[in-house]
Amino acid sequence: MNTLIKSFYQNRPSLFLFRKLLPASFSTSHSVLESYASLGCCYDVRNSFGEFRDAFNVFDEMPMRNNGDLMHSLCRVIKASNNIEKGYFVHDYVKRKGFExxxxxxxxxxxxxxxxxxMDxxxxxxxxxxxxxxVSWNSLLTGYAQKQNWPRVFDLFLCLRQADNLVPNVVTYLALLLSVGHANEVGIGMSFHGHLISIGLYSNVQLGTAIFYMYAKCDRLDYAVVVFEQDLINKSLVSWNALIATYKQKGYDAEAADIYERLVLEPDIKPDSFSFANVLPAYGRLGYIQRIKSIHSVIIKRGLDMKGDVVLSTAMLDAYGKCSDVKAAKFLFDCIHQPTTATWNALIAVYNLSDEIENGLNIFGQMVRHKVSLDxxxxxxxFQSCGQMGSLKHGKMIHGFSLLKGLSSNLIVGNALIDMYMRCGCTKSAQVFFSSMCTENIVTWNTMIYGYMKNGCSSSGLTLFRQMRFVNEYKPDSVTIISLLQGSLAASGSCYIELIHAYILKQGLVSETQVMNILIDSxxxxxxxxxxxxxxxxxxxxxxxxxxxxxIAGYGMNGQGSESSKLFYQMQDNGYAPDxxxxxxxxxxxxxxxxxxxxCKFFxxxxxKYKIKPTxxxxxxxxxxLGRANGLEEAYDVIRTAISQKYSEGVPLDSVAVWGALLSACNNNMNMKVGGLVGLKLSKMESGDYMYSSLISNLYSSNEKWKEAREIRKVFGDGKLMKKPGVSSLKS
Structure with a gap:
């Protein structure tokens, strides 16, 4: 019978012929019943609605051995209905046949x-x-929970508690805990937590993980960690991944890395692609390039589908980008046979992070040529690329392209466009687009205000701030205040900071730690x-x-180094570990x-003591x-020792930028001894940077080393070192 069904799927004869092919001896067989139910399921996926309806007619003609078999098969066919048209048909069938x-x-x-x-x-x-x-109650509760309609979930639960002879089970509480997390009602969540302990359900691994998720969603990571460490005795891979993901999402990168490294040591659990995808962004922000490469090698050894797993490949690309390893990121991208839009986007972001903006724009050109779907x-x-580069010309071109593709009406695209214009100093274009937007949100207003303040248009920024307060539905939030304060620094106006300080006091925002931090910094x-x-x-x-x-930084920038040191020790006395x-x-x-x-003592x-790897x-x-104190020999030895003994893991210390900074210090202090060594080092690195060759030449000339200075100029004149073209400060 199974062979007949398989042949039917492949050759697709008429249903009439299929009926004729069925032997009478199979009419009451349970295997026939199951085959018909399978027929309904496969029709749902492969065939049109008309054929699905015909399959149902076949199902309707089936002789059933008993009522239980009929219900079982009908439920299988209902499960196969995955669009609303088929859903209506099945629902109507249930009504017509009296199965209600x-x-x-x-x-x-x-x-x-x-x-x-x-849900209606x-x-x-x-x-x-x-x-x-x-099951009826749980199905509806789960649906509303997934839709984040938490008031309806709580109302249904109260009604369920009043129903006779019904006891909530694990599925019920999973839906409730999911809703508590969405509602950010940690008090209610704690009540459920206590209730589960009292009724003996808390030992369930699923519920324990759900409680952990609930606390994490409610921004009570302290409670979540206690649940994970003390209550989840049999931790599953899902639990480990959940904690890594939560730490990563909250910005606790070191903690996310630590949990992952504990997971690796677990004897009975192996990290999967979700583990890797969650820890890679943390490693990227921490600059742990060797650990990123280690994960990459594990992925290759296990044969995981890096090419098909968009989330994992994008995370790996992004991690390499954050560590400025553009070469590895590009190699990874080239290994993916059919990169998705998300993968292309990640590569552009990698170039942005590494200040190789033009390469990112070239990637966009390739996307257009390959007809990649843009999102x-x-x-x-x-727009971030154009703003970062400060190129109004490219920004306007991308703006026109987004209009052509109908993407400029998207809110996040519109906000990014305003930010680009503001970064390029074109406040007028930003204002014109802002005025034309059909929809905006609090981010839109904050971007405009910050842009005005950053470009020195303080009066326009404050005017928009007042308009936001009295005209618009969006009231200023902590980000608005932070935008004003940061913009005021660019305007170099203490009066603006004092005005904003007065507004903070008036609105009672002194309890907002982030706002006060920025005010102190300002x-x-x-x-x-x-x-x-x-x-x-x-x-x-x-x-x-x-x-x-x-x-601590404020004291330092104001020349009060001793106060910084005192505050450091006071910070430790108050229970804060330095980072x-x-x-x-x-x-x-x-x-x-x-x-x-x-x-040197602090380093x-x-x-x-604190096991912090130097960045x-x-x-x-x-x-x-050391350079400011003319300790250039010590600085040279520090760099060489750090490189040779690998103290600088994950940090490109042996780079043109670092040796170039030391060469500048040598030039300022007229230190020919160290300057010559550094100059030799730079020449071997073939940086091709005119600035460093000029510094070496000037250093030799200042020490009356005319012959050496001529040699440097000769190398430059031969074209072995090419001067980089200048970039105009005028906006194109």
Whole structure:
């Protein structure tokens, strides 16, 4: 019989012929019944609605052995209906044949409509069921939970509790916990958590994972971690992946990396593509290039489908881009036979991150030539490219292209377009487009305000801010205030910062830690460090890690290095562990204030006690600090030692940029000894950069090394080192 069915699918004879082919001996066989049910399922996927209806007619003529078999087969056919037209037909069939009193059939209809996203019809079927069972309730609860209609989920649950002889089960609570997370109602979630413990369901792995997700969604990562570490005894791969993803989404990259590395050590669990896709962005932001390459090798060894897994390949591309390994990213891209739009977009983003904007625009040209389908993310990435490059010409061309493709009406594209015009200094074009937008959101207004302030149009920015307050439905939020403050710094106006400070006080935004952090930073950057310190020391101020880092940096930029050091120790006394940014601020402070001994001590403390791997910023601070104190020999030795002993893992320390910075310091201090060594190093690296060859030549000339200076000029004159073409500061 199965062979006959298979042949039918392949050769597609008429249903009439199929009926004739059926032997009478099969008429009451259960295998025939199952084959007919399979016929209905396959017709759903492969054939037109008319053929699906004909298949149903065949099903209708089937002689059934008993009522249970009939219900089972009918439910299978209902499950096969995956579009609304077939859903209507099946629903009508159930009504015509009088199956409305059969609970399993009605539950199948509810699930069918839920999968189609038609909660109105699912609710209608649910209401028609006279005697509901727990499956009926769970099907509807799950549907509303997936639609994020949490008020309806809670109302249904209260009604369920009042129903006789029905007890909520695991599926019920999974839907409830999902809704609690969407509603961000952590108090209700804690109540459910306690209830599950009291009724003995908390040991269920699915529910434990759902509670963890719920706390993470409600921004209570502290509770989520406790659940993971203490309550999930039998942790599944899903649980591990969930914690890695949550840390990554919240910006806790080091923690995400740590959890992944613990997962790798688990004897009975192996990371999968989801694990890799979630930890790769964290590794990318941390600059852990060797670990990224290690994951890449594991993926290849396991034979995972990097070419077909868009999420994984995009994450890998992005990670390489964040580590400035454009070559690896491009090689990975070239290995993908049929890159998707998302993959092309990721490659453009990689070039943006590495300041190779023109290469990114060339990739866009290839997308057009290969007729790749463009999406809003493509346009957003391209507008970022144009804004980053400051090319109004390219920006207008991309704008015209987005109009041609009908993508400029997309809200996120429109916001990116405004940002591009503002970055290019064309506030008029930004205003014209802003005025023409059919829809906007709070991001649109904030982008306009920040753009005005950043371009020195403070009066226009404040006017739009007032309009936003009194005319528009969008009220200023913390991002608006931050945009005003950051823009005010560009305008170099302390009066604007004081006005914004007054508004913060009036609106009671002093409890917003991020707003206060930016306000403190603003006062420090315009030199009013006393005001910054007073705000920082206020009792009502809820300090976080960034607050301490900002104040430490503020002291340093205002020449108060000793105060930075004191605040560092005070920060530790208050229970805050310093991070990479803390030490960047400290080292920068020591550099500006000439505190060489303190700087070296802090660097050693960072590496030995806190196990923080030095980034490029840390190494640059050390080199700058030693260079300012004319400790160029020490700086040269530090770089060489770090490279030879691999202290700079993941950091391109042996690069033209680092050696060039040291050469500049040598030139400023007229240090011929170190300058000659660095110059030799740069010449071997074949950087082709005219600026460094000019520095070497000037250094030789200043030390009356005329012969060596002539040799350098000769090399330049022979064209071995080409001067990079200048870029006009005028906007095209």
């Amino acid at each position: 009193n059969h609970i399993i059939v009605m539950n199948s209809l509810i699930s069918m409509y839920v999968k189609m996203g038609r 019809l699912a609710q209608q079927v649910f209401d028609d069921v006279v005697v509901k069972d727990i 809003p993310i493509t346009m957003v990435t391209l 006062y420090a950057k315009i030199g009013i460090i006393d005001k910054a310190r007073d705000l920082f020391m206020e009792n009502d101020f809820k300090r976080d890690q960034s607050s301490w880092n900002i104040m 990479a940014i803390t030490f960047t601020s400290l080292l920068s402070s020591c550099s500006h204030c000439g505190l060489i001994e303190d700087g 050693d403390l960072m590496v030995t 490029m910023e840390h190494w640059t601070c050390i080199i700058d600090m």
